[in-house]
Amino acid sequence: MNTTKIGWIGLGNMGIPMAGQLVNADYKVTVYNRSKDKEASLKEMGASVAGTPKDLISEIDVLVLMVSDDAAIEQIFNSEDGLFSADISGKVIINMSTVSPAISKEMAALCRDKGAQYLDAPVSGSVKQAETAQLVVMVGGDETAFGQVKPILEKMGKMAVRLGDVGSGNGAKLAINSLLALYTQGLAETVLFANQQGIKTEDLLNLLNNGAIANVFTKIKGDAIIAGNYKPAFALKHIVKDLNLAKAIGLDSPLAKTALNTFEAASFKYGEEDLIAVIKEVKG
Known part of the structure; x- marks a missing residue:
């Protein structure tokens, strides 16, 4: 057994696999999640369960966070039984959530003051890549701390790359998710335009998936469109959050503005569905 003791907070669609x-x-993994029922599958696999973030950080060497947004990070660190209510000296905290560079810089500074290291390490990939350990991990933070935890990150992904100081991983992830939004809306519009020309969705996707711009995303989301399956691998509401985070740090291009408007409109009806449900909003 590996001797490094790992804590994990956040057991959503990505966190569990x-x-x-x-x-x-x-x-040796110990987990904590606000919704206690989500701890069951990890417990069955052999993980331990902690009652609070404070209890968890006291038992481990490296902590991984995979939660939804900046507000969740604030709660985990600063609540009455949060991480900062414990002695965190010597710990390495890896935040793999898609959050703002600002929250990472704020928490990294507070962690340093308390003798701990903080890395932002969001991932590119969805549930399928998490289940097959094919995620791409982009990291910001101290180079020595990154070297210490890189073997852990490589158990979850096919590549872990340090990009620079704290916040650079978050910046890269927001850039990638901005492209994801543009591509998703583009795919939806292309399918609908082809349908207007009398071309079946299946035939169009067969051409796309065997052409010069073929990619895994088109295959997965194309299959979802054909099946009418909008079960969320990545909920549409989260791309709205990410586009707004990107906007806050300077994303102001014409396509990005259009995508944010479209996804925000879609989120009122389809926010809990997969982001490819934007096709229903575009169709009108």
């Missing part, structure tokens, strides 16, 4: 990769790699 990612934490599971570490359990399967023979790390």
Whole structure:
């Protein structure tokens, strides 16, 4: 068994398979989640369960966070039984959530004051990549701390790359998710335009998936469109959050503005569905 003791906070669609990769790699993993029912599958795999973030950080060497937004990070660190209510000296905290560079810089500074290291390490990939350990991990923070935890990150992904100081991982993820939004809306519009020309969705996707711009995303989301399956691998409401975070740090291009307007409109009806449900908003 690997001797590094790992804590995990955040067991959503991504967090469960990612934490599971570490359990399967023979790390001793302890988990915490606000919705306690989501801890059950990891417990069955052999993980331990902690009652609070404070309890968790006291038992481990490296902590991974995979939660929804900046507000959740604030709660985990600063609540009455949060991380900062414990002695965190010597710990490495890896925030793999898609959050703002600002929250990472703020928490990294506070962690340094308390003798701990903080890395922002969001991922590119969705549930399928998490289940097969094919995520791409982009990291900001101290180079020595990154070297210490890189073997852990590589259990969850096919590549882990340090890009620079704290916040650079978050910046890269927001750039990638901005392209994701543009591509998703573009795919939706292309399918609908082809349908207007009498071209079946299946035939169009067959051409796309065998042409010069073929990619995994088109295959997965094309299959979802054909099946009418909008079960969220990545909920539409989260791309709205990410586009707004990108806007806050300077994204102001014509396509990005259009995508944000479209996804915000779609989120009122389809926010809990997969982001490809934007096709229903575009169709009108």
